[in-house]
Amino acid sequence: MGVDVKSERTLGLVGSILGLVGGFTGVIPYVGALSGSLSLVGAILILVALKGIGDKLGDERPFRYYLYSIVVAFVGVILALILVVIGVLSMANASIAWGEPLRHPMGYFGAGMLIFGFLAFVAVLIIGVYFAKQAWEAMYEITGVDAFQSTAKWLWWGALTAIILVGFILLLVASIYQIIGFANLPEELETTPMNTAS
Template identity: 35%
Template structure:
């Protein structure tokens, strides 16, 4: 039976696996080599974007790529806002307490800015949680398009892992989720039946191919 080569999914498989590995290495390397680790992570992110874009293009569904873009954009936006709040508001408060000659002034100063502190904490939480929700939606959509359940499992593990990251089990879930993503990308087919969309007899053709 004739099989059609799928360059989009073949490249998605390669870019996806390498991209995820580089992102993982980049995060680990950032502990020791801050600049190099960041660069490695960015390269991995670009390759991952190319992989998801290839999958979206092949299946004619922009949702996976759109969701992953939303994830990146929301991460940057909330991260920048959180950093600005810390620099413009919290840092002067902390410096003022440090410079004060009265040790008893620390508690009142903190209490008077408790709302600001909770605002920053909320922004940091949103900067972590909202991007991972969009990432979950992206990989879950890929799972539905490709029929590869590992993407759905990985997305769920990453979401739960981020929520539970304050404890050891959360970190372990993140690592397992990353491994499942690699497995999911490795299962992308290099060959498949030609994509036939909204054409007369398409259903009969697909049924005949699968027999």
């Protein structure tokens, strides 16, 4: 028996496009707040789409994993920013007091916080992308749309190589495959034993 996922398909497609546009416009000065809003709206639309598909097919894995990735990314970025701000302020205080930040223990503390902030950001990126990868692999399993499997693959390799900048190109490829995945998603899906695996 088929289930209608037309509205979820549309929500996922629009959300994926908004996420991609938000990622691109984030580098334009004075547009950062708008891009953050676009990315947030896109992520919410994708979550709603995955929730609807999961409910209709009896498999909550895509929604659950994607939600985990968003929560990890949000909490992790906030933590990383706090560490970076503490580092910058500590180094500034040491610089004001001693003229050179690394001649005072507070300067070393600040440098350490900057390093920890960077490492926390990288760790969060990898953990968040791992959960997103799991979500897209589950989408491939329950829908049979190959582009979702490609999304998972390119997303994972993009996150692992982001430190050498080539990863950002791979993340762009993953975003394009995600859009293709929702565009290729049939308006009606069959419920099969594979769909109901959890």
